[in-house]
Amino acid sequence: MSSPALQTRTEHRQHQTLTPRLQHAVRLLQLSSLDFAQEVQDALGKNPFLEMDEPSGETPAAGGEENGSTPSTTPEMTAAETPAASAEADAAWERENWQTTGGSSSSANSTGDSDGVMEMVAADVDLRQHLHGQINVMPLTDRDRALVGAVIESLDDDGYLRLSLEELADLAEMEPPVDDCEMGTALKLVQSLDPCGVGARSVAECLLLQLECIDDPVDRELARRIITEQLDKLAQRDIPGLAKVFDQEAAHIEAVCERIRHLDPRPGWRFGSSHVHFVVPDVIVKKFRGQWTAQLNPAVVPKVRLNRVYAELFQQHRNSKHAELAAHLQEARWTVRNVEQRFSTILLVAEAILKRQRHFLEYGPLAMKPLGLREIADEVKLHESTVSRVTNNKYMATPSGVYELKYFFSRAMPTASGGACSATAIRGVIQDMIAAENPLDPLSDAEIARQLARQGLTVARRTVTKYRQMLKVPAVERRRKHS
Structure with a gap:
């Protein structure tokens, strides 16, 4: 019987650790433009070594946009031609015209011109305010008005009454006690208001009211x-x-x-503030002299720079007691470098994408080529994870629309001829097929798969179903029309 032997193995492994600066850069790189701008704005508010890089002049000279220069006021300019004097003259003109045209000059003059302008902006009116406005002009007793107000205040954002009338009667706490007939009358009165369908207790009742x-x-x-x-x-x-x-x-x-x-199953949605999520493109694509070119959107690039005066003063008088200021200075330098690195990387990746997908801009989704992260990463000499962060929540504005950068990536689908086709192109073919179908006899997913096969595109039926759902197209029975 052999005795157990002790073996000692020494393995040498290399671990790549990100420095704090790289961790900070990676975190900023994956943010959207709006989030990144907010991050930089917060840094400006907390870091004394950062400042806004604002142009010194108001109006650029001819050709100033091309050479990037912004001229300041020359000695030959008179006092009336300076930007401050021009702004004061404009303000005086506005005040004079507001007074002569019958505008609310008193409020504008007392609190400032901006307040007078803001008074003209329409305020958002929510559902409850809209309903109370209608109730206030009706000849009701104080008791009825209180009961109707209780019903209105119990409505949810959809315009539905989720509480029972018995619960509302108990919450009213009125003398004499509220009976079911009074609450029913108050509910009927609310249901007669605009918008039609408000005050319903179910979807069916909401539709019946309309x-x-x-x-x-x-x-x-x-x-x-x-x-x-x-x-x-x-x-x-x-x-x-x-x-x-x-x-x-x-x-x-x-x-x-x-x-x-x-009919409207959610009448309450018509009122209240509408939160619109705007997409700000990071890259703008234009065709110049027959060639597609990409450029950064200047609106999303923060104008931030290092305050040289503060930095030099700190370097002259720094000591061990100023550790916190030293950290602020280091963070300010990282922020400036990360702003430059972020947008140069975005533009580099966008140009590589544009180089491979220029046919998409010419002919639409059907001309989209298969493209993977590895191909772009090899082109721009970056890691795939970096390219993935760059393409996430970053948008490109083209003449045909605004697209997220990751929209241009899709896996290759084999064709009968031995070539490859992108999944985006196949979705475009499916969308064209459905748009041209007979509404009395729409195409099923299996029939779409067969027609794709006749065109040399081998796509499984379940894949067609997935692509159809991505296009937000209903199933065949829901598309069918009856003569």
């Missing part, structure tokens, strides 16, 4: 029966099933269902 917009009494009654009796089939767009249940022609049922689908 049926008065259907002029034909026969269609209105059929719509009422569909909503109250077959709401599930309506949601599933089961036109043949509804036609069989109500003994009506499929075309008539489909027309009534189309009217129902035009």
Whole structure:
């Protein structure tokens, strides 16, 4: 029996550790333009060694945009021609014209011109304010107005009443106690207000409150029966099933269902502030002398620089007690370098993408080529993870629209001829097929896959289903029209 032997193995492994500066650069690189601008703005507010790099003059001279220079006020300029004097003259002209045209000059003069302008901006009115405005002009008793106000304040953002009338009556705490008849009357009064459908307690009730917009009494009654009796089939767009249940022609049922689908199931969404998420492109693509060129969007590049005066003063008088200021100075230098590195990297990657996908700009999605992160990484001499961070939440503005940089990447799909086609091009072919289909006999996913195969594109049926869902196209039965 052999005795156990002890073996000692020494392995030498190399580990790559990111320095704090690189970690800071990587974190900033993956931010969107708006988040990055906010990050730089926060750094400007906290770091005394950073300052905004603002131009010294108001109006650039001819050719100033090309050479990047912004001339300042020359000695030959008179006092009336200086930017400060010009701004004062403009302000005086505005005040004079506001007074002569009957504007609210008193408020503008008392609190400033900007306040007078802001008074003209329409304020957002939410649903409850809109309903209270209608109730306030109605001849109601104080008790009825309080009950109606309780119903209005209990509505959610969709415009629905999620509490029961019994709960509202208990919350009112009025003397004499509120009965069900009073609460029902208050609810009916709210349901008669604009927007139509507000105050409903279910989707069916919300739709029923809006049926008065259907002029034909026969269609209105059929719509009422569909909503109250077959709401599930309506949601599933089961036109043949509804036609069989109500003994009506499929075309008539489909027309009534189309009217129902035009009703608003969330009337409360019409009011309140609308939060619009704007996409600010990082790169702008234009065609110049027959060639596609990419340039950075100057609006997203922060104008930040190192305050040389503070930095030199600190270097002259620094000692061990100023460790915090030294950290601020180091962070300021990193921020300036990271701004330059971030946008140079974005432009470098965008130019590499543009070089390979120029046919997309000429002919649309059908001309999109297969493209992977590795190909761009090898071109720009960066790691794939860096390219991935650059393309995430970064946008390119083209004549055909604004696209995220990662939109231009797609895996290669083999063709019958031995070549390769991008998934984006296949989605474009599918979209064209569905747009040209017969609405009475729409194409199923299996039929689309067969037609793609006849064109030399081997795509599985489940892949067609996935691409159709990505295009937000409903299934075949939901697209079918009935004559």
